[in-house]
Amino acid sequence: MPLIAALCLTLAPLGVEGSDRTLTAADKAANALTLEIYRQLIGIDTTDTPAGNVTAAAEAMAQRLRAAGFAAADIAVLGPKERKKNLVVRLHGSGLHEPVLLIGHLDVVEARREDWSTDPFKLIEKDGYFYGRGTIDMKVHDAIMVAALIRWHREGWRPSRDIIVALTADEEGGCCDGVEWLLKNHRELIQAKFVLNQDDYGVVADHGVPQFFKLVATEKLYADYQLLITSSGGHSSLPVPDNAIYSLSRGLNRLAAYEFPFELNNVTRAYYERMTGIESGTRAADMRAILRNPPDTEAIARLSRDPLDHSLVRTTCVATRLAAGHANNALPQRAAAVVNCRILPGHSAEEVRQRLLQVAADPAIAISYIDDDGTVRPRAPDERGFAPPPLLPEVTVPLEQLVGQMWPNLKVVPSMSQGSSDAAFTSAAGLATYTFSGLAVDREDDREHGRDERVRVQSVYDAREFFDRYLRLLASH
Numbered sequence: 212m213p214l215i216a217a218l219c220l221t222l223a224p225l226g227v228e229g230s231d232r233t234l235t236a237a238d239k240a241a242n243a244l245t246l247e248i249y250r251q252l253i254g255i256d257t258t259d260t261p262a263g264n265v266t267a268a269a270e271a272m273a274q275r276l277r278a279a280g281f282a283a284a285d286i287a288v289l290g291p292k293e294r295k296k297n298l299v300v301r302l303h304g305s306g307l308h309e310p311v312l313l314i315g316h317l318d319v320v321e322a323r324r325e326d327w328s329t330d331p332f333k334l335i336e337k338d339g340y341f342y343g344r345g346t347i348d349m350k351v352h353d354a355i356m357v358a359a360l361i362r363w364h365r366e367g368w369r370p371s372r373d374i375i376v377a378l379t380a381d382e383e384g385g386c387c388d389g390v391e392w393l394l395k396n397h398r399e400l401i402q403a404k405f406v407l408n409q410d411d412y413g414v415v416a417d418h419g420v421p422q423f424f425k426l427v428a429t430e431k432l433y434a435d436y437q438l439l440i441t442s443s444g445g446h447s448s449l450p451v452p453d454n455a456i457y458s459l460s461r462g463l464n465r466l467a468a469y470e471f472p473f474e475l476n477n478v479t480r481a482y483y484e485r486m487t488g489i490e491s492g493t494r495a496a497d498m499r500a501i502l503r504n505p506p507d508t509e510a511i512a513r514l515s516r517d518p519l520d521h522s523l524v525r526t527t528c529v530a531t532r533l534a535a536g537h538a539n540n541a542l543p544q545r546a547a548a549v550v551n552c553r554i555l556p557g558h559s560a561e562e563v564r565q566r567l568l569q570v571a572a573d574p575a576i577a578i579s580y581i582d583d584d585g586t587v588r589p590r591a592p593d594e595r596g597f598a599p600p601p602l603l604p605e606v607t608v609p610l611e612q613l614v615g616q617m618w619p620n621l622k623v624v625p626s627m628s629q630g631s632s633d634a635a636f637t638s639a640a641g642l643a644t645y646t647f648s649g650l651a652v653d654r655e656d657d658r659e660h661g662r663d664e665r666v667r668v669q670s671v672y673d674a675r676e677f678f679d680r681y682l683r684l685l686a687s688h
Contacts, residue, residue, distance in 0.1 A: 234676075237362070237366075238676065240362075241358060241359070241362050241675060241679065242672050242675060244358045244361065244362070245354050245355055245358040245671070245672075245675045246354075246671075248272075248275065248353075248354040248357050248358055249334060249341070249350065249351060249354035249671070250334040251271060252268055252271075252272075252317070252345065252350040252353055252354055253332060253333065253334040253343040253344065253345055253346065253350055254332055254333060254334065255267050255268045255271065255332075256332050257317050257318045257319050257345075257380075258318065258319055258320065258321045258322070258344075258383075258384070259318060259321070259381075259383065259384025259385045260321055263294070263318070264294045265294060265295045265296065265297075265317050265318050265379075265380040265381075266288070266290070266293065266294050266295065266296040267294075268317045268353075268378075269288050269296050269297060269298040269317060269378060269380075270288055270296075270298075272298050272353070272357050272378060273286050273288050273298055273300075275357060275361065276300055276357070276360065276361065279360075279361040279364055279365060280364055280365070281300060281302075281360075281364060285300060285301045285302075285303070286298070286299075286300050287299045287300075287397075287400060289397065290380060290388050290389075290392060291388055291392060291396075292380075292388055295318075295380040295381060295385065295388040295389075296380070297317075297377060297378065297379040297380055297388075297389060297390075297392070297393060298317075298376075298377070298378040298379075299375065299376070299377045299393070299397075299400045299401060300360060300375070300376050301373055301374070301375050301376075301400075302360055302363060302364060302370065302373065302374040302375075302376075303369075303373055304369055304370040304371055304372045304373045304374065304686060305369055305370070305371050305372075306372070306373070307371040307372065308371050308372040308404070308605075308686075309372060309403065309404035310372050310373035310374070310375050310402070310403040310404065311372055311373075311374055311375070311403055311404065311405060311406075311407060311685065311686070312375045312376075312377065312401050312402075312403035312405070312406045312407070312637070312642065313356060313374065313375065313376045313377070313406075313407050313408075313409060314376075314377050314379065314390060314406060314407075314408050314409065314410070314633055314634075314637065315349055315352045315353050315356060315376075315377075315378055315379070315408075315409045315410060316349060316353075316378070316379050316380070316381075316382030316383065316389060316390075316410065316633060317350070317353060317378050317379065317380060318379075318380050318381060318382055318383045318384060318385070318389075319344045319345040319348065319350065319383055320344070320348070320383050320384070320660045321384075322344040322662075322664075326662050327662055327663055328663055329342045329343070329663065330343075331343055331344040331664070332344060334346070336668060339667060339668055339669075340665040340666065340667055340668060341665060341666055341667075341668055341671060342663060342664070342665045343664065343665075344664055345664070346664050346665055346666045347412065347650070347652060347657070347658065347659050347664055347665075347666050348383075348410070348659040348660065348664070349409060349410050351650060351666060351671055351674065352409035352410070352648055352650070352674075352678075353378050353409075355409075355671075355674060355675045355678050356376050356378070356409065356678070357376075357378075358675070359675075359678055359679050359682065360374075360376060362679070368683075370682070370683075370686030370687070371686050371687060372404075372686050373403075374682065374686065375400070375401055375403060377390065377393060377400075377401055379393065379633065382410070382632065382633050386582075386583040386584040386585065387583060387584060389633065390633040390636045390637065391633075391636045394636055394637070394640045398640075403642060404643075405600075405603060405606065405642060405643040405644070405645065406634070406637045406642045406643065406644040406645070407606075407644075407645055407646075407647075408427075408632060408633065408634045408637070408644055408645065408646040409646075409648050409678075410632040410633065410634070410646060411425075411427055411628065411632070411646050411647065411648060412648055412650035412651065412652040412674075413425055413426070413647040413648045413649055413650060413651075413677075414618065414621070414649065414650065414651035414652070414670075414673075415651075415652070415654055416651045416652060416653045416654070417653065417654065417655070418653060418655070419651075419653065419667065421618050421621050421651060422489060422621075422654075423485075423486070423489050423621060423622050423623075423624045424614045424618065424621050424622065424623045424624065424647070425623075425624050425625075425626040425647065426602075426607070426610065426623055426624065426625050426626060426645065426646075426647050427626050427627065427628045427634075427645070427646035427647060428478045428599045428600070428602065428625050428626065428627070428645065429476070429478045429556050429596070429597070429598070429599040429627045429628070430556075430596065430597075430627065430628040430630070430631050430632060430634055430635060430646075431522075431526075431553040431554055431555060431556070431596065431627065431628065431629055431630065431631060432553070432554040432555075432556070432558070432559075432560065432595070432596035432631065432635070433551075433552075433553060433554075433630075433631035433635070434551075434552045434553075434554055434560040434563060434564075434580065434591060435549055435550070435551050435552075435580070435581040436528075436549070436550045436551075436552065436563075436564060436567060436578055436579065436580055436581060436591075437547060437548070437549060437550075437577075437578070437579045437580075437581055437587050438459060438462060438463070438530075438547065438548045438549075438550055438567075438571065438576055438577070438578055439545070439546075439547045439576070439577045439578075439579070440455045440458050440459045440462075440545075440546050440547075440573075440575050440576050440577070441455065441544060441545050441546075442454070442455045442458075442542070442543070442544060442545075443544065444537075444541055444542045444543060444544035445541070445542045446540070446541065446542070447539075447540045447541055447542055449542075450542065451542065453575070454542055454543065455535065455542075455543045455544065455545060455546035456535045456536065456543050456546045458546070458573060458575060458576070459535070459546040459547075459548060459576065461573070462571035462572070462573050462576045463530050463548060463550075465570055465571060465572060466528060466530070466550065466567065466570050466571060467529075467530070469570045470515075470525060471525045471526040471527065471528075471555075471566070472525070473501075473506065473511050473524050473525060474524060474525065474526075474555055475501070475502075475506075475524060476555065476556055476557065476627070477599060478599050478625050478626065478627045479523050479524065479626075479627050480502065481625045482523070482624055482625055482626050482627065483498045483501065483502055484502065485622060485624040485625070486498055486624060487499050487502075488622070489622060489624075493513070494514070496510070497510035497513050497514050498510075498514070501514065501524070511524070519629070519654065522553065522629040523627060523629065525555070526552060526553065526554045526555050526558060526563060527552065527553050527629075528550050528551070528552040528553075528563070528567065529550065529551055529552075530548050530549070530550050530551075531549050531550070531551045532548065532549035533546075533547070533548050533549075534546075534547050534548075535547065549581065550567065552567075553629055553630065553631065554596060555596070556595065556596035556597065556598065556599075556627070557595055557596060558595060558596065559591070559592065559593045559594060559595045560580060560591035560592050560593075560594075561580075561590055561591040561592060561593050562593075563591070564578055564579075564580060564590070564591045580592075596635075597635065597638040597639055600638065600643035600644065600645070601643065602625075602645075603643065605685070606645055606685070607623075609681060609684035609685050610623060610647070610681065611623055612684065613677065613680055613681050613684060617649070617673070617676070617677060617680075628646065632646065634646055648674055648677070648678065649673055649674040649675075649676070649677025649678060649681070650666065650670055650671070650673075650674040651667065651670040651673065651674070652666060652670070653667075
């Protein structure tokens with residue numbers, strides 16, 4: 212069945228039920244445990260810096276699981292580097308169905324105290340929000356998963372399938388020590404029928420009001436490039452027009468002005484088809500217009516003013532780092548920039564490198580690919596982004612059911628992630644991977660990777676409830 216038809220069939224509305232959000236004593240205890248673990252994880256620096264230590268977080272969670280009664284044989288803390296070990300834990304089920312793997316990363320993006328209004332490595336509750344590095348991306352989900360495992364084990368719940376949770380390193384920084392390493396070296400620990408990736412929020416909100424629930428079915432391909440120009444330099448009292456900094460800047464300016472071609476794929480087309488029933492006015496009309504053949508160019512231009520829409524319909528590249536010069540009184544002998552690209556599925560990193568060469572339009576600017584381990588290579592890989600997996604009814608049917616119960620009238624919308632995650636590794640390994648969660652984030656206040664990262668307090672508890680109820684539905688069929 213074509214993906215578009217499968218999306219329309221699988222995501223057909225299942226009806227809306229009344230929502231009973233009255234919490235039981237067990238739910239209240241689960242909220243308290245989640246908050247306790249959340250606070251502990253935020254307090255552990257897991258950045259890819261000399262101060263960061265992912266192993267400390269993995270060991271802390273393993274200790275909690277051991278104390279809750281998990282057998283030593285069902286908990287593994289392992290990895291190739293002392294400060295970057297991963298946690299893998301298994302809750303045994305009846306074996307009626309094949310296991311499900313839940314993945315989430317423990318590492319976070321670097322946060323500097325002087326840039327924040329609060330301590331980034333301390334969970335702060337203020338004005339209805341939780342602040343701290345990882346409050347969204349993604350220690351909230353790590354805490355929810357660990358708390359759920361502990362609750363299920365204490366209650367003696369036996370799901371219909373094994374539930375495997377892998378909390379890993381090297382998603383935000385570093386190379387190769389997380390999910391990729393586990394797949395290559397300990398596939399037997401994480402082998403599953405499919406993967407649920409928790410590395411995103413699912414409820415897209417507008418000033419606290421849920422708008423739709425996104426089910427990420429595919430991702431862009433991540434790629435870093437080095438733009439480098441060298442010259443003989445010289446005395447700063449004798450400036451020359453081919454100053455390395457000026458030449459590189461001109462190339463970067465051409466790149467900043469360039470737009471990659473408009474393109475829809477199966478998932479983004481289905482996304483806009485669904486969104487036309489959610490949006491209204493000019494925006495809804497523009498969405499319908501870009502779905503035509505040929506698409507309306509003026510509608511594309513209007514939608515592209517929104518950074519979200521712009522990134523959904525194009526490959527994007529942006530300069531993220533600069534380094535140049537060696538002395539204040541000397542012309543630079545070297546100027547370099549890092550350009551980060553998020554590439555639409557179906558295109559390769561080498562294809563985009565060739566396009567960057569054309570756009571920079573300066574033979575003096577060498578453009579190379581930066582590998583995951585930091586190695587600079589003259590060519591980029593030719594592999595293209597992974598194709599969307601089939602949407603399994605055993606995943607989507609309980610999802611539609613629960614979303615309808617917790618957020619009546621909210622539509623589940625297939626989506627493409629503009630970023631990238633460890634889903635790239637599990638998908639490449641042949642494991643169908645789906646990314647969603649019950650966390651709600653305002654699209655105008657998404658502070659992932661940014662200063663003063665925060666999330667609404669109630670959103671955390673709703674996400675905890677969603678995760679518990681969804682896994683029980685998934686593993687009870």
